[in-house]
Amino acid sequence: MSQSYYFESYPPLFRPPPNIPQIQESNSDETESLLLDSHIPVIDYFKCTTPTIRTTKYQDVNEDRNLISEACRNWGLFRLVNHGIPITLLNQIEEHAKKLFSLPYETKKAFFANSTSSSNFVSPISYFWGSPALSPSGAALAPKKGAQENNNQSLQWMEGFNVSLAQLSNIHYQDLLLETFRCLLEEYGKELSRLATEIFKILGPFESNYMSIETGLLRVYRYPRCLEPERTWGIDTHTDSSVLSIIHQDDVGGLQVYKDHQWIDVNPLPNTLIVNIGDMLQAMSDDRYMSVKHRVKVNKHKERISIGYFVFPAEDTIIQSTKYNPFSYADFRAQVQHDLKTLGLKTGLQKFKFS
Ligand SMILES: O=C(O)CCC(=O)C(=O)O
Numbered sequence: 430m431s432q433s434y435y436f437e438s439y440p441p442l443f444r445p446p447p448n449i450p451q452i453q454e455s456n457s458d459e460t461e462s463l464l465l466d467s468h469i470p471v472i473d474y475f476k477c478t479t480p481t482i483r484t485t486k487y488q489d490v491n492e493d494r495n496l497i498s499e500a501c502r503n504w505g506l507f508r509l510v511n512h513g514i515p516i517t518l519l520n521q522i523e524e525h526a527k528k529l530f531s532l533p534y535e536t537k538k539a540f541f542a543n544s545t546s547s548s549n550f551v552s553p554i555s556y557f558w559g560s561p562a563l564s565p566s567g568a569a570l571a572p573k574k575g576a577q578e579n580n581n582q583s584l585q586w587m588e589g590f591n592v593s594l595a596q597l598s599n600i601h602y603q604d605l606l607l608e609t610f611r612c613l614l615e616e617y618g619k620e621l622s623r624l625a626t627e628i629f630k631i632l633g634p635f636e637s638n639y640m641s642i643e644t645g646l647l648r649v650y651r652y653p654r655c656l657e658p659e660r661t662w663g664i665d666t667h668t669d670s671s672v673l674s675i676i677h678q679d680d681v682g683g684l685q686v687y688k689d690h691q692w693i694d695v696n697p698l699p700n701t702l703i704v705n706i707g708d709m710l711q712a713m714s715d716d717r718y719m720s721v722k723h724r725v726k727v728n729k730h731k732e733r734i735s736i737g738y739f740v741f742p743a744e745d746t747i748i749q750s751t752k753y754n755p756f757s758y759a760d761f762r763a764q765v766q767h768d769l770k771t772l773g774l775k776t777g778l779q780k781f782k783f784s
């Protein structure tokens with residue numbers, strides 16, 4: 430595939446100017462210290478959730494459960510191994526995502542438009558780029574005015590598909606690639622609902638409505654190659670608004686987590702998921718668990734694909750906490766949307782804190 434054709438798949442603002450030497454896909458890795466990455470807690474899902482196994486080979490299941498709580502208190506993030514999700518499923522999703530992302534930008538935009546003028550059809554899969562912030566309907570918030578200028582801070586170097594899991598089974602696509610992608614996402618969504626439910630149980634007890642599986646969504650991201658990776662972010666520093674987020678990343682790397690006043694690379698490890706605590710879990714746990722700051726770097730030589738699963742409280746359930754005024758997730762989301770519109774950034778839980 431020629432480069433000029435290839436870059437047709439990038440949103441126009443992400444395409445390299447025609448008069449500069451073209452960047453090549455490369456295997457040269459950026460070298461960053463791997464040292465601290467090895468301190469990120471690793472949790473064995475199988476050991477935590479299989480109480481019947483009691484041999485000298487396995488620790489007591491409670492010990493492993495305590496490791497999860499400890500990781501959520503100290504890091505707000507952990508790696509999850511032995512999660513039971515078939516590696517072939519993860520590989521297939523990645524492969525299909527790559528194919529869809531490499532369609533021309535205009536095709537992606539038209540294909541995944543949220544609704545058509547002739548019907549009230551709402552697609553469970555929508556396409557967005559330039560900002561991970563979406564409106565409640567799943568439509569991408571347009572990049573802020575001024576993002577057209579190069580190196581504007583608010584433009585984030587990513588594009589993605591937002592997938593509402595609850596609506597995914599209501600539709601069948603004619604297009605084979607898309608229909609296969611839909612089926613794979615549906616299967617992956619079920620697997621992740623299972624994991625999130627178990628982890629939530631282990632971290633609790635919490636009110637059952639504090640996490641509602643029906644709210645689950647997937648974000649499939651592509652972070653395009655970027656000529657000046659030091660001047661922009663794939664996703665800038667943020668905390669997730671979710672209860673729990675579960676990320677699968679490919680082998681490129683770029684995710685970083687903030688811990689003890691420094692940024693640490695969350696290097697990719699094969700067949701490993703990353704679990705993040707979101708703002709909602711921080712509030713409902715009275716700040717015992719911390720929603721962790723993280724960000725995504727972009728890369729000059731390689732595109733990166735990641736898949737995030739996010740799950741939220743039932744929309745109108747009031748979250749009671751000793752640290753925050755009572756609020757619902759709907760209140761929180763409205764506040765975030767308002768902050769993004771007016772300030773261009775999310776202030777998050779701070780707005781709800783007891784004064
Ligand atoms: O792509 C990633 O690794 C992380 C994405 C992320 O932080 C998010 O969607 O909130």
Ligand SMILES: [Fe+2]
Pocket residue numbers: 667668669674723
């Ligand atoms: Fe995030």
